Amino acid sequence: MEIEQPPVHHERVVPSGERRGLVLVHTGDGKGKSTAALGLALRAHGRGKPVLIYQFMKVPSARFGEHRVFEKLGVPIVGLGDGFSWKSKDLEHSAELAREGWARAEASIRGGEHFLVVLDEIMYPLRYGWIALDQVLACLRERPAHVHVVLTGRAAPAELVELADTVTEMTLVKHHYQAGVPAQRGIED
Template sequence: MEIEAPPVDRVRVEPTAERRGLILVNTGDGKGKSTSAFGLALRAHGRGKKVKIYQFMKVPSARFGEHRMFEQLGVPIEGLGDGFSWKSKDLEHSGQLARDGWVRAEGAIRSGEFFLVVLDEIMYPLRYGWLPLDPVLQALRERPSHVHVMLTGRNCPQELIDLADTVTEMALVKHHYRAGVPAQRGIED
């Protein structure tokens, strides 16, 4: 490891625009996209802001760690899917669930009721063609000016990257699966 001196001079860039709702994207092959989005949701909730989380691949009855905690905190989290495609017994049904879920998510975004709307794992239904991209882009462009939207998932479409205010790409450096270590509750659920 190389030692470096801590910064002593702070260069501050003065913002010139007004505060407004942001479009944020977490994408890439690395771990942490959803976890980061949930941290953002907790931060907003901790400031008394109204938050809604939609998970496009999780089943409505999911009881993962994030569901248990958000329920305790009073943050609504809703599974919209039937699990990942390799677990689905009917891909037509999976696509319909994604489209029906988008109707609910779009309503929440357009309503202006929420400070932050999280669209977790929305890139899967977009990439699989279950959900057309144009209505998503249109809703994001037309949302009330104070509404922030966080979208997560691998392989984000370029059109969404172009529209977003902040895009973070999680890079895979090393993963315990490759060493044969299975998923662990509390870390990956």
């Protein structure tokens, strides 16, 4: 590691635009997409802002760590799916759940009651064609000006990346699965 000197002088860029709702995308093959979105949800809730979290791949009865803490905090976290597609016994049913889930999420975004709406793992149903990308893009463009939306998942479509205000790509450098270490409660769930 090379030691650096802390920056002493830096040019501060002062934003000139107005504050408005943002579209944020967390994508890529690395770990941390959902975790980052849930961190934003905690930050917004900590500021007294209304937050709503939709999880497109989790079942409504899921009781992972995030469900337990958000329940204690009074932040709604809603499972819309029937588990990850590779575990599904009926992909048509999974697709129908995704479409129904999108209808709920779209109504929430357009309704404007929440400062932040998280669409966790929405990239799966988008990539599978279960949810029409054009509908999602239209909703994001037409949402109330104060509503922030975070979308997570691998392989975000180029059209969504283009529309978004902020896109972060999580890059896989190293993962414990590769060394044979299984998922661990409190880290993956």
